[in-house]
Amino acid sequence: MSIINGKLVVRLVEAALDGKAEQVRVLANMISSELRTTDPDLSMQLAKSCASPLRGVRSRINPHLINSNTQDGKYLISESDDLSEVEEPILATSNRSTFEQIIKEHYNVKKLISNKLEPTKTLIFTGPPGVGKTITAKWLAKELNLKFKILDLAFVMDSHLGKTGSNLKSVIDTAASTPCVLLLDEFDAIAKKRGDDNDIGEIKRLVTVLLQAIDSWPYSSILIAATNHPELLDPAIWRRFEVKVDFDLPNKEQVQEYLCRLTGLDAIKPLHAFFDRMSFSDIKTEIQNSRKFSVINNVDLLAQVINNKIKELDIDKLTMEEKKKLAVSFVSAGFSQRKVVGILDISRPTIKSALDEKEVRDEK
Secondary structure, three states: OOOOOHHHHHHHHHHHHOOOHHHHHHHHHHHHHHHOOOOHHHHHHHHHHHOOOOOOOOOOOOOOOOOOOOOOOOOOEEEEOOOOOOOOOOOOHHHHHHHHHHHHHHHOHHHHHHOOOOOOOEEEEEOOOOOOHHHHHHHHHHHOOOEEEEEEHHHHHHHOOOOOHHHHHHHHHHHHOOOEEEEEEOOOHHHHOOOOHHHHHHHHHHHHHHHHHHHOOOOOOEEEEEEOOHHHOOHHHHOOOOEEEEOOOOOHHHHHHHHHHHHOOHHHHHHHHHHOOOOHHHHHHHHHHHHHHHHHHOOOHHHHHHHHHHHHOOHHHOOHHHHHHHHHHHHHOOOOHHHHHHHHOOOHHHHHHHHHHHHHHHHO
């Protein structure tokens, strides 16, 4: 027998009669969540109904739920309607397995619910800027055929501190009213902000709102928090997330794959050492600059990338191991050993030693 919160039903009817479409969706999702254990089929049916557009009402979420008084006119939440151009991110093997599992769970949600289980619905992404956190969230939304929404918490803290409270809760609830992937960007902003006593009190209230949102988030959607500074977060916050995904700077294989994707040149792979310890974002910027120069000046792209990297080198500051690593890249890219000697100021025997070491590694 289904047990439904009577007060929620009354509020649902009142909202429907008042023509408050988004409030109807929020309340219907809340009822769906309450039914998931006592009547999973009805819960699923209600969640599915919430995903359908209401007649006579715009189906898109109104981004003006909180009016910004700032001159730049930004809104707290933004939504991407078209994800068709989003490419699959270049993920580390362990992370790829994690997302494959999450996608399977959401495509088998009915089977999970019938066994009193839910698909993963809350994740936290950590890692430096430019390593793929946002693009991965977008890609996940694309794979699950969900809308993608972003709530920039740094903007909230900078521009709306002192007047967030229930309004912020309304924004998050509204985002959850239709199936989506919601990215809470700059999540560490709630821990980094420091000010007077009133500010601190408001921060605590904001944290409470966010924790409640995480706890009540519906399984029909995915909530992702992204942070560049995980060390700033309170342990209580970590416990709220089901899955933690670390995004590191790309390794050799990831850099090679990304360089090929950006240029369409398999021959660029040996140059991966020049992009060591760089983020995907920084690599893209450099390659795009080289592409523009090569197009305008009719210069070979690979040659332009190499020339740019040579200009960047500060030979005197390079260690011998760094020089040997770069020497291998140069030779692999077609440079003569004689030319490499002139560029890196190392001897031919050193270059030969570096090439021999690479050959041994490749054979293992």
